[in-house]
Amino acid sequence: MFERIRNDKKCGGQKASTILLAGNPNVGKSTIFNHLTGMHQHTGNWTGKTVSSAKGTHRKNGREIEILDIPGTYSLFAHSPEEEVARDEICFGEHRGVVVVCDATCLERNLNLVLQILEVTPSVILCVNLLDEAKRKHITPDLLGLSRRLGIPVVGCVAHKKRTLRPLVQCIENVLKDPPAQCTKVNYGDDIERAVALLETALSSVSLKGLSPRWVSLRCLSGDDALLKNIEDYLGEEIFSSPHIEQAINEARATLGKIEVSECIVTTLVKTAERIALDVVKNKADRHFDHTLDKLLTGKKTAFPFMLCLLGFILWLTVVGANHISDALSFYFSKGESWLFEVLQSWGTPEWLYKGLVLGVYRVTGWVVAVMLPPMAIFFPLFTLLEDIGYLPRMAYNLDRPFARCNACGKQALTMCMGLGCNAVGIMGCRIIQSPRERLLAMLTNTLTPCNGRFPLLFTLSFLFFSGGDTFLSALCLLMVLLLSLFMTFLVTKLLSLTFLQGVPSSFILELPPYRKPEVTRVLIRSFLDRTLRVLGRAVMVAAPAGLVLYLLANITVRDGSLLFHLSCFLDPFAELLGMDGTILLAFILAFPANEIVMPIILMGYLSGDALSEVPSLSALKEILLAHGWSWQTAISVMLFSLFHFPCSTSLLTFYRETKSKKWTVVAFLLPTLLGVVCCMGFHFLTKLW
Amino acid sequence: MAECEYLHQLKVGQIATVSALYLKDDIKRRLQDIGLVVGTEVECLGRSPFNDPTAYLIRGAVIALRKEDAKGVAVDMKK
Numbered sequence: 001m002f003e004r005i006r007n008d009k010k011c012g013g014q015k016a017s018t019i020l021l022a023g024n025p026n027v028g029k030s031t032i033f034n035h036l037t038g039m040h041q042h043t044g045n046w047t048g049k050t051v052s053s054a055k056g057t058h059r060k061n062g063r064e065i066e067i068l069d070i071p072g073t074y075s076l077f078a079h080s081p082e083e084e085v086a087r088d089e090i091c092f093g094e095h096r097g098v099v100v101v102c103d104a105t106c107l108e109r110n111l112n113l114v115l116q117i118l119e120v121t122p123s124v125i126l127c128v129n130l131l132d133e134a135k136r137k138h139i140t141p142d143l144l145g146l147s148r149r150l151g152i153p154v155v156g157c158v159a160h161k162k163r164t165l166r167p168l169v170q171c172i173e174n175v176l177k178d179p180p181a182q183c184t185k186v187n188y189g190d191d192i193e194r195a196v197a198l199l200e201t202a203l204s205s206v207s208l209k210g211l212s213p214r215w216v217s218l219r220c221l222s223g224d225d226a227l228l229k230n231i232e233d234y235l236g237e238e239i240f241s242s243p244h245i246e247q248a249i250n251e252a253r254a255t256l257g258k259i260e261v262s263e264c265i266v267t268t269l270v271k272t273a274e275r276i277a278l279d280v281v282k283n284k285a286d287r288h289f290d291h292t293l294d295k296l297l298t299g300k301k302t303a304f305p306f307m308l309c310l311l312g313f314i315l316w317l318t319v320v321g322a323n324h325i326s327d328a329l330s331f332y333f334s335k336g337e338s339w340l341f342e343v344l345q346s347w348g349t350p351e352w353l354y355k356g357l358v359l360g361v362y363r364v365t366g367w368v369v370a371v372m373l374p375p376m377a378i379f380f381p382l383f384t385l386l387e388d389i390g391y392l393p394r395m396a397y398n399l400d401r402p403f404a405r406c407n408a409c410g411k412q413a414l415t416m417c418m419g420l421g422c423n424a425v426g427i428m429g430c431r432i433i434q435s436p437r438e439r440l441l442a443m444l445t446n447t448l449t450p451c452n453g454r455f456p457l458l459f460t461l462s463f464l465f466f467s468g469g470d471t472f473l474s475a476l477c478l479l480m481v482l483l484l485s486l487f488m489t490f491l492v493t494k495l496l497s498l499t500f501l502q503g504v505p506s507s508f509i510l511e512l513p514p515y516r517k518p519e520v521t522r523v524l525i526r527s528f529l530d531r532t533l534r535v536l537g538r539a540v541m542v543a544a545p546a547g548l549v550l551y552l553l554a555n556i557t558v559r560d561g562s563l564l565f566h567l568s569c570f571l572d573p574f575a576e577l578l579g580m581d582g583t584i585l586l587a588f589i590l591a592f593p594a595n596e597i598v599m600p601i602i603l604m605g606y607l608s609g610d611a612l613s614e615v616p617s618l619s620a621l622k623e624i625l626l627a628h629g630w631s632w633q634t635a636i637s638v639m640l641f642s643l644f645h646f647p648c649s650t651s652l653l654t655f656y657r658e659t660k661s662k663k664w665t666v667v668a669f670l671l672p673t674l675l676g677v678v679c680c681m682g683f684h685f686l687t688k689l690w
Numbered sequence: 691m692a693e694c695e696y697l698h699q700l701k702v703g704q705i706a707t708v709s710a711l712y713l714k715d716d717i718k719r720r721l722q723d724i725g726l727v728v729g730t731e732v733e734c735l736g737r738s739p740f741n742d743p744t745a746y747l748i749r750g751a752v753i754a755l756r757k758e759d760a761k762g763v764a765v766d767m768k769k
Contacts, residue, residue: 016702025734032714074723074724075723077719077723079716079719079720079723105750106749106750107750108750109748109749109750109751110723111721111727112725266719266722266723266727267722267727269732270722270727271727271729274725274749275726284750287747291735291751291760293734294735294736294745298736298738298739299736299739300737300739300741303738303739304739331694362734396737397738397745398739398740399741399744399756400738400740400742400754400756401738401739401740401741401742402740404742404756408742466750495705503741505756505758507713507714507717507720507756507758508743508754508755508756508759509717509720509721509724509753509754509755509759510753510754511724511751511753511754512744512745512752512754513753513755514751514752559761602713
């Protein structure tokens with residue numbers, strides 16, 4: 001099993017000085033990882049943010065330490081694939097030490113994992129994070145006392161303040177230089193300890209390749225067959241079938257009689273953690289603030305009005321801000337265009353080349369930047385702030401009941417929120433849902449949430465056609481679009497769970513993390529640099545060559561029209577049924593690699609051969625659209641189809657990678673497309689009747 | 691006097707001690723991982739807008755559980 005996981009991650013040849021970052025979910029491992037390695041893993045205040053391991057290098061004074069950030073886990077008794085990744089890295093990975101990151105406000109539960117890891121290796125550093133949050137809640141853990149109790153180095157830190165990590169780095173260096181050999185052991189009571197001693201003696205005859213004999217013995221006693229198989233795989237020999245070990249196992253188990261070993265082990269661990277926590281943390285956390293906020297955000301009467309207002313407010317800010325920036329950007333882009341024109345002309349570039357470059361590549365790219373950047377640069381940082389505060393899990397909590405009614409899982413709300421950024425990320429994020437059936441439901445419906453790439457189109461059209469320039473109406477309109485997508489998600493989920501994906505809802509455990517004070521500047525900067533610019537970069541990468549292709553399509557004339565013209569004429573009859581025209585449908589099809597370029601393609605189609613030599617501003621855009629027969633009905637049809645149509649190529653690839661099923665990937669392609677066709681046809685039919 | 695009841699019967703604000711877990715293996719282990727073992731004190735913090743799931747305070751962390759799952763956790767009510 002772990003063979004497969006290791007191959008997946010392509011980390012076969014780890015260097016000798018690898019340090020693992022382990023810990024419960026949502027304790028700030030990724031933040032620490034980012035600071036130590038200078039990388040930019042996305043972080044957020046909710047459980048399950050990191051679904052796969054990340055590797056980076058910490059460099060200091062010419063020395064390199066490999067840092068591996070593994071998915072958060074509550075225990076080493078793995079239940080899900082991510083937990084297995086975490087467990088296998090800790091137990092079988094070639095590391096020189098484990099830094100276990102703990103949340104100071106919830107030390108007791110975190111210690112449970114620490115105790116388990118200590119059974120695997122004594123080379124552990126305990127890093128107590130979030131000391132600032134703890135202070136706010138009037139908790140002051142006694143770190144020295146903790147270090148004495150556990151027999152390992154303990155350092156405190158506030159992960160988002162880089163300088164507080166210095167003691168941790170020092171500690172890591174010490175452990176690498178001089179690995180500890182001893183630490184405190186949990187005492188499981190005389191019966192189990194006797195059985196363990198018996199097994200340890202038997203195991204001393206074989207090479208365990210660095211595995212702790214005590215840990216292997218305990219796993220033998222609790223009889224987790226899958227894990228025992230993993231141990232044998234790691235050792236490369238079937239030690240548990242060798243006669244004298246098998247005999248020892250049977251003898252040891254016999255001495256225990258009816259004792260439920262695994263039950264007993266778990267309970268003892270929890271109780272030991274409780275005792276230690278009681279000794280080192282004197283006062284209970286002050287939950288007053290969280291409690292009050294929860295009452296507001298998840299209260300019966302207040303939860304949904306608040307959610308709508310919050311989303312509405314964010315959308316409104318986006319609309320207001322984006323318009324200004326968008327206008328400014330298109331002004332500068334058109335200036336740049338005429339400048340570029342002149343430069344290329346003065347160089348004596350052949351006409352077909354500079355026209356292709358300027359009218360094709362530059363204009364489409366400029367359009368994508370001018371229209372996409374502003375809403376993204378405002379909406380997503382704001383959304384990231386919500387994530388940082390800890391609001392998203394509350395949303396999942398509020399919406400769990402409706403999802404349960406659809407026989408699905410409330411965590412689907414979380415994956416939808418991720419989909420709002422990028423559907424491919426959302427589909428991968430569905431790993432946080434344990435039940436395979438519910439995960440598939442969440443993955444199939446994820447593309448019904450408009451992503452970064454589609455959001456600007458929805459934004460532009462709703463502003464142009466339904467607001468009359470009023471920002472408030474425009475925000476309201478966008479809110480309706482999001483609600484429609486939410487409604488459709490529920491509808492499709494319900495339909496699927498009634499037909500192809502039948503089953504009862506599985507169990508549901510969701511942690512509502514403490515609210516945290518967001519670091520506004522860091523979040524804004526990071527979200528802009530990591531998310532916005534990256535997505536934009538991708539869009540430009542696709543848009544620039546696509547611009548050239550489009551220009552060629554629009555300007556190569558066969559008989560009496562351009563290729564683009566012929567293609568859209570071919571699609572016209574079908575597109576008309578959907579309330580659109582051939583050019584629009586062609587745009588959707590050509591934008592399969594990246595949804596961002598739907599609008600530029602439409603414009604290209606309309607303006608082919610036209611002399612308009614600038615990136616249009618929003619008002620000019622409306623003129624163009626109206627001149628080509630658009631009405632508010634067309635706008636709605638386009639918005640509907642943009643919401644519900646085939647996922648982009650990246651999403652589909654991700655879907656295939658996650659499911660490894662061609663059948664379901666085809667379904668993932670057809671399902672939203674059919675939905676879009678039905679919606680558009682229905683709407684078109686209604687308007688005809690009217 | 692303690693009486694035997696189940697977690698989902700806890701009213702908001704009530705505190706109880708877990709006395710037994712009657713759950714399927716999978717969820718039982720998950721609950722044990724987050725520290726919900728026999729003897730653990732649990733406080734009911736509040737219900738979500740549709741009454742289900744419910745938020746509980748378990749060993750310093752807030753955990754939301756559905757009624758279906760909470761039914762399997764037997765508790766002794768605290769007076």
